[in-house]
Amino acid sequence: MRFFIDTSAFVALNDRSDRYHEKAREFILGFSAADELITSNYIVDETITHLRRSMGVKATIEFAEAILSGQGYQIIYIDQEMEQAAFGIFRRYFDNVLSFTDCTSFALMKRMGLNKAFAFDEDFLVAGFEVVP
Numbered sequence: 001m002r003f004f005i006d007t008s009a010f011v012a013l014n015d016r017s018d019r020y021h022e023k024a025r026e027f028i029l030g031f032s033a034a035d036e037l038i039t040s041n042y043i044v045d046e047t048i049t050h051l052r053r054s055m056g057v058k059a060t061i062e063f064a065e066a067i068l069s070g071q072g073y074q075i076i077y078i079d080q081e082m083e084q085a086a087f088g089i090f091r092r093y094f095d096n097v098l099s100f101t102d103c104t105s106f107a108l109m110k111r112m113g114l115n116k117a118f119a120f121d122e123d124f125l126v127a128g129f130e131v132v133p
């Protein structure tokens with residue numbers, strides 16, 4: 001199974017004080033070798049920024065080194081075409097409080113045919129995706 005992994009899941013996995021930490025940990029421990037976790041450079045950026053504020057430099061560097069090593073996660077770099085698609089999504093959902101990063105995630109998921117997001121962010125539901133766990 002292929003899953004998009006959002007900032008909210010990365011934060012929950014890394015921050016033991018996060019209210020979803022145990023749920024995220026249990027979910028990730030249930031993965032098999034065949035499961036794929038896909039994310040974007042925008043999500044990596046957002047997660048690093050969030051962890052820096054909530055957990056400090058040391059934990060942030062550990063996360064960044066792990067994620068950027070390419071082990072366990074596939075990072076897709078948002079290109080100009082996906083940014084344009086994201087802006088279209090952003091405009092379509094103008095009455096919701098979606099971040100542009102959320103919209104880039106939705107554009108990436110559509111391009112890659114992903115329908116499940118490992119996230120604790122209900123914005124994925126607004127855009128028609130399934131949220132797990």
